[in-house]
Amino acid sequence: MERSTEFLSDIDMVVGPRGHRRWPDAVKAQIVAETLVEGATVGAVARRYDMRANHLSEWRRMAREGKLVLPAVTEEPKFAALVVRDDVETTPDPEPRSPLDLIFGAVTVRLDAGTSAARIAEIARALNASS
Template identity: 35%
Template sequence: MSTVTVLTSPERRRRWSMAEKSRIVEESLQPGAMVTAVAQRHDVHPNLLHHWRRQVRQAASRRVNFLPVAVAAEKKSSPAIMGSIEIELGDAVRVRVDAAVDEAALCRVLRALG
């Protein structure tokens, strides 16, 4: 026997809180979970659940991860490297740029290394 939800108010759409959406999306991302089964269990159309999952993926791709920063003592440098920034990402990776660096390119490099 199936359950039918009757909406009697003029509002025909249900509202899902962010907590409810997150919980349902999280459940759908578990190993072995099927989107259709999770959607049916929560009385959500599978297309809507796919939309929520896509939103989560897009938000994750835009998320910025901050790294700890330490300011080192100023070193005496030659005029050729004045205005440069050196970024150390662990022991193995060091990125050095000068004031003429393209900001978008630097962001892409740091995102790839992070």
């Protein structure tokens, strides 16, 4: 069975006098990028371009080492499905936290556990200023 490589002429690949092909870096990068698509294999992509898989693996190594710049990914991001279940047990609310005591000399200020840090700082400054 003879393979047709006519489509390769559209990608600026140069065939030398002895049949050796020279691939521009942009074409190499595009072919390597095709191997990174989910579900693609090096072997399948190599067959599509009528080349050996080990040759394509070498280009992949070059890309990992930064010697071949891959094109930007143009695929839209994919999201996982959200599953909402009603049959899951929920944890009970935690027990109420104990109050917070600020002690400054003979003065004790008891604050609710939900008091904001900013409010606690204001009270501490006021206690410090009064001394």
